[in-house]
Amino acid sequence: MPSPGRAELDAAGVTDPGLRAAYATCRALNAHHGRTYFLATRLLPPERRPAVHALYGFARFADEIVDDLRDGRPAPDRAARLDALDAELRQALAGGPAAHPVLAAVADTARRFTIDPAHFTAFMTSMRMDTEVTDYATFDDLAVYVHGSAAVIGLQMLPVLGTTVPRAEAEAPAAALGVAFQITNFLRDVGEDLDRGRIYLPAAELAAFGVDRELLTWCRRTRRQDPRVRRALAHLVAHTRAVYRRAAPGVGMLEPVSRACVACAFTLYRGILDEIESAGYDVLHRRVSVPARTRAAVAVPGLVRALAARART
Incomplete structure (x- = not known):
């Protein structure tokens, strides 16, 4: 019996050995770094999973350049590496040779699903911001960053997931879901981000509760x-729940075979907010996560719905 990864590539019609290896690299990145995303991706039909792995794998690959502090490289060096990656990405998207397996897979996915190259441009713009910007004054300022780092991920996914409405109608909730996931990450990872010198929570929102960088660092x-920190985080959790509410109608706009996947990711990621709340907003000292039993309780019914949807097609 072929491995799940091989079976997915067979179903997707990926036959070139080099491309199969490239997609396998992305799948491994998703499995290792994106537990929630990887679990949700398992609810998609096998032929759609490699594309999701490629999109996640590329985003993670770029993010590693930004966040890799182990080699002590200064921000200008990381910016130069991002510039090189951007040039290599443009070359691969234009049909040229790919400098890395992740680029080969994401370029193939972009061609297969006619993903707008502008989404990748916006993503790289936000990655560069991470080498220059360490905090954001307001939600409007943060919106510039999260458009490229998160909203466009939702837009990239739409052609892969498919919609039952005109794609343009599904774009706003898809983008909102990407933003909701991203802000959830900011809340969960506020302590780790602070160690990297960054604060993604808007200064004006924190200041309204008497919180600033100095207090968070202390x-x-x-x-x-x-x-004061607990009250500020409670306010931002409530704000993020509102973003999830804006995103929720988008699930029903997707093709039936894709809904269980997105609904699973939606539920599990929103559940991180519940865990933050249950932890008394103590996210500066530990990384909260959704328990494995909860992930299973969400994923198993999702799998049943996914299989039923596939049987009807």
Whole structure:
């Protein structure tokens, strides 16, 4: 019996050995780094999974350049690496040779599903911002970053998932879901981001509760909590729940065979907000996550719905 990865590539009609290896690289990145996304992707029909792995794999590959502090490279060096990646991506998307397996897979996916190259341009713009910008004054300022880092991911996914309405109608909720996932990450990872010198939570929202970088750093360093921080985070969790509500109608706009996948990711990622709340908003000292039993409780019914949807096609 072929491995799940091989079976997915067979179903997708990917026969070239080099491309199969490239997609396998992306699948491994998704499995290792994106537990929630990988679990949700398993609910898609096999022929659609490699494209999702490619899109996730590329995003992760670029993000690693930004966040890799182990080699001590300064921001200008990381920016230069991003510039090189951008040039290599453009070359691959234009049909030229790919400098890395991840680029080969994502370029093949972009061609197969006619994904707008502008989405990749916007993504790379936000990745460059991470080498220059360390905080954001308002949600409007942050919106520039999350458009490229998150909203366009939802837009890239739409051609892969398929829609039952004109694609343009599904774009706003798809983009909102990408943003909701991203802000959820910001809330979950606020301590780790602070260690990297970044704060993705808008300064104006924090200041309304008497919170600033100095207080967050003190809480992180001393492993102590502060009621002002808890109130600010509670406010931002409520804001993020509202973004999920804007995104929710988009699930029903997808092709039936794709709905279980997105509904699973939606439920599990929104569940991170519940875990943050249950932890008393103590995210500066530990990384909260949705328990495995909860992931299983969401994924198993999702699999049943996914199989039923495939049987009807």
